[in-house]
Amino acid sequence: MRSLPLTINDIDPRHWQRTVAMDIRPPRFIEKIKEIDRGSSGTVWLCRDTRIEEPDKRDIAVKFIPRGPLHIDECVKREVFIVRKLYHRHITLFREALLSPSHLCLVFNYVRGGNLGEYVVGMGGFLPEYLARFFFQQLVLAVDFCHRIPPNGIINRDLKLQNVLVENPNESFPKLLLCDFGFGKERGEDPTVSKLGTLFYAAPEIFFRSTRGERYDGKMADIYSLGVCLHRMLFGTYPRQCKRSEGSSTQWLQHMELELQGDPQLLRRSPHLVCLLTGLLQPNPDKRMTMDGIWEDPWFSIDLPINADGSHIRNYNTMMLAYQKQALNSDYGQSENELTELVQKAKTC
Numbered sequence: 638m639r640s641l642p643l644t645i646n647d648i649d650p651r652h653w654q655r656t657v658a659m660d661i662r663p664p665r666f667i668e669k670i671k672e673i674d675r676g677s678s679g680t681v682w683l684c685r686d687t688r689i690e691e692p693d694k695r696d697i698a699v700k701f702i703p704r705g706p707l708h709i710d711e712c713v714k715r716e717v718f719i720v721r722k723l724y725h726r727h728i729t730l731f732r733e734a735l736l737s738p739s740h741l742c743l744v745f746n747y748v749r750g751g752n753l754g755e756y757v758v759g760m761g762g763f764l765p766e767y768l769a770r771f772f773f774q775q776l777v778l779a780v781d782f783c784h785r786i787p788p789n790g791i792i793n794r795d796l797k798l799q800n801v802l803v804e805n806p807n808e809s810f811p812k813l814l815l816c817d818f819g820f821g822k823e824r825g826e827d828p829t830v831s832k833l834g835t836l837f838y839a840a841p842e843i844f845f846r847s848t849r850g851e852r853y854d855g856k857m858a859d860i861y862s863l864g865v866c867l868h869r870m871l872f873g874t875y876p877r878q879c880k881r882s883e884g885s886s887t888q889w890l891q892h893m894e895l896e897l898q899g900d901p902q903l904l905r906r907s908p909h910l911v912c913l914l915t916g917l918l919q920p921n922p923d924k925r926m927t928m929d930g931i932w933e934d935p936w937f938s939i940d941l942p943i944n945a946d947g948s949h950i951r952n953y954n955t956m957m958l959a960y961q962k963q964a965l966n967s968d969y970g971q972s973e974n975e976l977t978e979l980v981q982k983a984k985t986c
């Protein structure tokens with residue numbers, strides 16, 4: 638596969654800045670069971686919260702981020718403040734942040750079925766169209782919710798199959814939950830100019846605009862990554878990307894658009910699916926399909942679930958946004974002040 642002329646290290650500075658500390662000493666009421674994954678910011682463990690008596694509620698996933706200024710940076714701080722705001726059936730539930738002698742611990746509900754990348758591999762590398770659609774609908778519902786959080790929305794900036802968890806992989810229609818807001822950002826905080834995300838999932842503007850220090854729209858970049866997720870689910874591959882050519886970025890975008898239109902895998906699919914995929918993966922963000930466009934798309938709308946009261950599924954997000962506003966105004970979970978103090982302590986060791 639041809640790739641963009643950047644390496645993963647150019648995209649994610651945390652890969653070369655950090656070595657994850659191994660000596661994890663959790664708070665005394667947390668029992669480590671097994672390591673799930675060692676990522677860029679920390680290590681995720683399946684743990685047991687011994688304060689809780691109900692057996693089905695004791696399992697937790699804890700992201701251990703080493704204390705100290707090298708690891709507790711702006712991204713970690715943002716992640717903590719963002720996950721606190723996300724209450725949604727397709728997003729892993731954040732329970733609390735804790736400080737141990739060695740780490741900042743972010744505690745989430747444990748999702749037992751592994752991540753979507755592993756699931757797709759287990760299914761033979763790609764999914765049947767009906768299942769890819771069912772998964773894509775759930776991802777869109779979750780991302781739409783994030784994009785609508787007041788005042789200007791939360792952007793994820795690292796949407797990929799490894800950051801999506803599968804709750805019940807043995808069922809015919811598994812439930813998905815989005816995890817990892819380690820690169821998340823409240824839109825409009827300051828201009829989005831940084832190169833973040835994962836190479837093959839990143840929208841072209843992240844390269845050509847951020848190298849010039851220009852702002853790009855994080856919501857449109859998330860939509861591109863959703864397109865890459867759909868492509869991966871359907872074909873098991875990433876969309877083909879042109880090498881950065883010598884010419885201007887406009888010429889580069891034109892090359893990419895031609896390459897996409899000529900993708901032989903797309904040519905074998907229904908016109909509606911081709912239209913959706915080329916809309917999502919449109920290299921030029923100004924011409925890319927919008928979130929409203931996805932909701933109106935004919936391929937996306939097939940078998941779209943409805944709410945229990947018969948209303949359109951997108952209303953679930955409207956309802957959850959109202960609920961979230963209410964919850965954040967009440968004594969729900971840890972307050973912003975508490976979390977600020979905790980993160981500050983974790984930073985200074």
Ligand SMILES: Nc1ncnc2c1ncn2[C@@H]1O[C@H](COP(=O)(O)OP(=O)(O)O)[C@@H](O)[C@H]1O
Pocket residue numbers: 673674675676677678679681698700729745746747748749751752799800801802816817818819
């Ligand atoms: N709540 C959870 N339940 C089960 N597994 C999880 C949970 N959260 C994360 N994981 C697993 O740990 C991996 C790394 O977590 P993630 O939040 O993506 O951290 P990183 O920033 O290191 O990528 C995920 O890809 C997933 O496989």
Ligand SMILES: [Mg+2]
Pocket residue numbers: 676799800817
């Ligand atoms: Mg991740």
